[in-house]
Amino acid sequence: MLEVIHISDTHFGPDRSLMIRGANPCVRSIALVEAINALPFTPDWVVHTGDVVNEPNPHAYALAAEVFSSCKAPLYFVAGNHDDVAMMREHLHFGPYQLLIPESDGQLCYRLTGGKNEAVEFFVVDGRVRPEEGPHGFLSENQIAAVINHISGEKPVAVFIHYPLSPIGSAWIDGHLLLENGPRFRDALSGKTGNQLRxxxxxxxxxxxQVFSGGVFQSGVSSPAGEFTAGPDDDFCDFLPGGLLPFNHLTFTADATMVKSYALPFEGDA
Ligand SMILES: [Fe+2]
Incomplete structure (x- = not known):
């Protein structure tokens, strides 16, 4: 059994004073790490599904690394549209992993390795496009091939990516924020893994x-730095004020994936 904490979108600034729509991402991330450390169990690891920082900046990654260094569990990071892979690899501390795409390609695509991780094949992929193309994602064919070729077919499989693969039923999000070739990747995964995709x-x-689409379970976690609106007919994406501290507790057993969502109260933006 593996116990994993899933967090995302911390949006650190270059110093502790950055405020985003009334929220201080650094202060909130410190509280998030404290909440994870206070759980009545120690997770096997924590995965951060991207947008570690708000703008790519070495000082922002150094601040994130400092805050996450107090986390009791090892961390893994996914590249989001606000991230820079070279800076991530220079400043952040990852648990053990094997790169599936050469570092020179600038794509952060890897498989988790070591110890209990070997019971499930965990993959991290990088769906970023150039910033001027928009906030949506697109997964390169070489990454899809790298993941598919590394799936043994003998173990359960789980994948971490910044961008959701399938619509969630909210107009602006579905039109702007998904992985454009999400169905292609989803179907390639399910075709190789059968009922082993967790x-x-x-x-x-x-x-x-939480989305079930094309026979594949998808789960996403919110941001401690601010939550977006997601009405069915929204033609924009606005921030909701006074967000909580969100994280998901994922449990992987021999035959199940379980997700427990936390949204802890937070007071103290400054
Ligand atoms: Fe974000």
């Missing part, structure tokens, strides 16, 4: 989501 886990929406 889920695809994402961030980016600043919303908690």
């Amino acid at each position: 889920g695809v886990f994402s961030g980016h929406l600043h919303r908690g989501i």
Whole structure:
């Protein structure tokens, strides 16, 4: 059995004073780490599904690394549309992993390795596009092939990516924030894994989501830095004030994936 904490979209600034719509991402991330450390169990690891920082900046990654260094569990990071892979790899501390795409390609695609991780094949993929193309994602064919080729077919599989693969039923999000070739990747995964695919886990929406699409379970966690609106007919994406501290507790057993969502109260933006 594996116990994993899923967090996302911390949006650190270059110093502790950055405020985003009345929220201080650094103060909130410190509280988030304290809440994870206070759980009545120590997770096997914590996965962050991207947007570690608000703008790519070495000082922002150094601040994130400092805050996450107090986390009792090892961490893994996914690249989000606000991230820079070279800076992530330079400043952040990852648990053990094997790169599936050469570092020179600038894509952060890897498989988790070591110890209990070997009971499930965990993959991290990088769906970023150039910033001027928009906030949606697209997964390169070389990453899809790398993941599919590394799936043994003998163990359960789970995937972490910044971008959700499938619509959630909210107009602006579905039109702007998804992985454009999400169905292609979803179907490639399910075709290789059959009933062994344990889920695809994402961030980016600043919303908690649960989606079952094309036979694949998808779960997303919100952001401690601010939650987005997601009405069915929204033609924009606004921030909800006074957000809680969100994280998901994922449990992987021999035959199940379980997700427990937390949204803890927070007071103290400054
Ligand atoms: Fe974000």
